Amino acid sequence: MSDTARRERFEETVLPHLDAAYNLARWLTRNDQDAQDVAQEACLRAFRFFDRYQGGSARAWLLTIVRNTCYTWLHKNRQSDSTELFDEEIHHPELSGGADPEVQALAAADKETLSRALEELPDVFREALVLREMEGMSYREIADVTAVSLGTVMSRLARGRTRLRQSLTAELSRGF
Amino acid sequence: MSCDLTQHFVPGYMDGELDLVRTIEMETHLKDCPVCAQKLEDQQGVRAVIRRSSLAYVAPAVLRGRIQSSLRASAKTDNEVRESGIQWRSLHVFRWAGAVAVLVLFSLNGWQLTAPLRETFTDQRLAAEVFSSHVRSLEANHLMDVVSTDQHTVKPWFDAKLDFSPPVEDLASNGFPLVGGRLDYLEGREVAALVYQRRNHFINVFVWPDSNKTNSIQPVKSRQGYSIMRWSRDGFQCWAVSDITGSELAEFIRLLENYNSSEPN
Numbered sequence: 001m002s003d004t005a006r007r008e009r010f011e012e013t014v015l016p017h018l019d020a021a022y023n024l025a026r027w028l029t030r031n032d033q034d035a036q037d038v039a040q041e042a043c044l045r046a047f048r049f050f051d052r053y054q055g056g057s058a059r060a061w062l063l064t065i066v067r068n069t070c071y072t073w074l075h076k077n078r079q080s081d082s083t084e085l086f087d088e089e090i091h092h093p094e095l096s097g098g099a100d101p102e103v104q105a106l107a108a109a110d111k112e113t114l115s116r117a118l119e120e121l122p123d124v125f126r127e128a129l130v131l132r133e134m135e136g137m138s139y140r141e142i143a144d145v146t147a148v149s150l151g152t153v154m155s156r157l158a159r160g161r162t163r164l165r166q167s168l169t170a171e172l173s174r175g176f
Numbered sequence: 177m178s179c180d181l182t183q184h185f186v187p188g189y190m191d192g193e194l195d196l197v198r199t200i201e202m203e204t205h206l207k208d209c210p211v212c213a214q215k216l217e218d219q220q221g222v223r224a225v226i227r228r229s230s231l232a233y234v235a236p237a238v239l240r241g242r243i244q245s246s247l248r249a250s251a252k253t254d255n256e257v258r259e260s261g262i263q264w265r266s267l268h269v270f271r272w273a274g275a276v277a278v279l280v281l282f283s284l285n286g287w288q289l290t291a292p293l294r295e296t297f298t299d300q301r302l303a304a305e306v307f308s309s310h311v312r313s314l315e316a317n318h319l320m321d322v323v324s325t326d327q328h329t330v331k332p333w334f335d336a337k338l339d340f341s342p343p344v345e346d347l348a349s350n351g352f353p354l355v356g357g358r359l360d361y362l363e364g365r366e367v368a369a370l371v372y373q374r375r376n377h378f379i380n381v382f383v384w385p386d387s388n389k390t391n392s393i394q395p396v397k398s399r400q401g402y403s404i405m406r407w408s409r410d411g412f413q414c415w416a417v418s419d420i421t422g423s424e425l426a427e428f429i430r431l432l433e434n435y436n437s438s439e440p441n
Contacts, residue, residue: 007247018243022235036239043243047250111229118231132191133223134232139193150193158187161222168225 010050017059018043020135021066027130028070030119034077042069060141067127067145074123109168117167125160132157177205182212190220238321241312242361245305249364302415303397303404305362310380310402310417313358313369319378320356320371330357334368342368342383342412345435352379352428362415372428379418379428386413393429396422405429 021042026035042065046053053061109117118126127146131137137145142153182205188194189202206213313319322333331344337359346354352372360369360382367384386408393407403425404417418425 010247011244015240015243018235018240019232022239023233026233032236035233036236039235039239040243040246044246044250047247109225109229111231114225114229115231118226129226133226139188139191154188154193155184157191158184158219161187161219164226165218165222 006050007047010047013053013058014046014050014062015043017062020059021062023134024063024066024127024130025070027118027126028067028123029074034073038069038073039066041073042066045069057141059135060137060145063131063135064145064147109172113168113171114164117164117171120167121160121163125156125163128153128156129160129164177201179205179209179212182206182209183215186212186216186219190216190223237312238359238361241309244312245309245361246364248305299394299406302363303399303406306380306382306404306415306417307399307402309360309362309369309382313360313371313380314378319358321358323356325353325355327354330354330370333357338366338368340368340385342370343410344370345432347372347428347431347435350431352431374418374420374424374428377418377420379416379420379425381432382415382417383412385411387411393433396426398422407433409433 018039022035022039025038025042026032029035029038042062046062046065049065118129121129124146128142131142131145139150139153143150146153148156182202185194185198185202189199194202206216322330324330324333325346325348327344327346331341334344334357335341344354344357348354352374354370355373355378356371358369358371360367362382362384365384367382370381370383372379372381391407391409394405397404402417402419403422404415405425406413406415407429408414416425416429418428420428
């Protein structure tokens, strides 16, 4: 394949998923400029390794690279921050009773409050939620991108949603 | 099915990721168990609120442009390697052809001949990049990062963003008002893009430092109805592109150049 043909095929196959790439990078780095840097680096890296792409979901393939680039970047630039290690076995989701105030909290949560709550979640929950709720990916795809089992995907989504709910409730009870 | 198990499968159930047997088991259990039903409702509530809020970010147009330029640049580097290979081979031919003195003479000549040729290749490639940057800036609705007709606003804006300080002039009195600027990406580096207006047409002027060039102006080229011009001055390489006529663009550049030479630094 000539250089031009290779580039054109890459632009047709992979670049349409740049929004998804930027979105994931944006939620993992929590910052526009960093997300742009990471997304760009990931795309160029994907182009270098384009020969290894074996068909299948180009989006999942690209997002796997974006995610790895993100974590490498976060590790290098923000060692103290962010990557709260999360032991799935220790952190059990708390069962909460009395749903009413929470229902209200959810209904009242504006975009900004929700964004903040999502940004405060541990990375593993946040990425699962981003891939599921914003990118509409299947559990199988999420499992591939994040390199964990289907069961782990399911439990991360459950815990992520539960935590998000709790933090919105807490936020709103502070606000009123 | 126990509550423990049910609660474990709640997300898979509501996301439609369970197999048929498990789905039926879940449905049966949820009908009779208010605790698990509540759990399901909670999860659905969060999912709904995230989806409703459309939280997904969209990649900025400038990022898309930068990536495309980089992809093109990386393909080009390969071409340049090949190009220099050809020169090396043609040198070999000379080497076989004659005596050492002749070789020295010829290869010198050969080098002088290929240098302008190489320049033309680079120019053609750059013209293509400049052209696509111009089109992209209009298509992607990303013409300007800083919107101002005041050169004293635009210039400091660039100074803060770039590692060089591009000359910025307003030619409003000559019918070419400055309308703003943005950062763009050419030749694998960040460049200043100044935006001028001529009636309803826009002119993009790309500027970046280039110490190798002596002051010069190339004639206007046209490409798919657009006029493109390259010139160098005071250590900057400049390119202008627009859909105005070639003669208007030449006039614009002449004004820009005069403005500069009349400016007391």
